[in-house]
Amino acid sequence: MDAFAVSIATGASYKKPESKHALIIALAFGGFQAIMPIIGWLAGLTFREIIKDFDHWIAFILLALIGGKMIYESLKIKQAQKETVTLSAAMVLVLAVATSIDALAVGVTFSFLLASSLAIAVIIIGLITFCLSYMGFFIGKRCGHFFETKIEIIGGLILIGIGTKILLEHLFFQVP
Numbered sequence: 001m002d003a004f005a006v007s008i009a010t011g012a013s014y015k016k017p018e019s020k021h022a023l024i025i026a027l028a029f030g031g032f033q034a035i036m037p038i039i040g041w042l043a044g045l046t047f048r049e050i051i052k053d054f055d056h057w058i059a060f061i062l063l064a065l066i067g068g069k070m071i072y073e074s075l076k077i078k079q080a081q082k083e084t085v086t087l088s089a090a091m092v093l094v095l096a097v098a099t100s101i102d103a104l105a106v107g108v109t110f111s112f113l114l115a116s117s118l119a120i121a122v123i124i125i126g127l128i129t130f131c132l133s134y135m136g137f138f139i140g141k142r143c144g145h146f147f148e149t150k151i152e153i154i155g156g157l158i159l160i161g162i163g164t165k166i167l168l169e170h171l172f173f174q175v176p
Contacts, residue, residue: 001156001158002099003096003100003129003132003136004129006029006098006099006136007025007029007135012140022134022138025092026129027130028095030131032096032097032099033129034125034126036101037104037118037122038122039104040103040106040107040109040110041107042107043107044109044110044111056170056171057167060167062108062109063106063159063160063162063163064159065105066102066105066156067157070102074153103125
């Protein structure tokens with residue numbers, strides 16, 4: 001959702017957006033959103049045996065923090081997004097990394113929860129991010145910043161809800 005929101009803001013800030021700009025943004029965002037969970041998953045595997053007794057708390061805290069951060073950032077007015085943007089490789093890289101840091105943390109939670117479906121999750125994450133980022137770029141050009149804040153709030157609430165579900169399942173519904 002934050003990649004979608006940044007795509008909307010980026011599209012809104014271009015004077016003459018082109019399909020190639022949207023494609024570059026979508027490839028970078030989708031690629032980093034797919035790679036970062038793998039890195040997080042590998043890191044989580046290293047520590048899984050050490051923290052398996054409280055992994056549900058880690059998943060809850062990480063998802064709640066990420067969701068809370070998304071909500072907090074959506075409520076701030078970002079001056080940088082109001083200015084006209086020019087596409088550069090450095091800007092795309094910074095935006096792609098910044099919007100995928102939360103995917104790294106989610107990848108850590110995958111190492112506790114997923115057995116064999118990491119590849120499917122990563123493909124879905126990458127494809128959905130690619131599509132939403134591509135569409136978001138053009139939505140931003142047409143609709144400006146109207147959707148941006150609302151999408152980040154919804155995404156943040158969803159992440160907090162997922163974290164809460166994981167915690168409640170492990171605390172109250174786990175089969176011994």
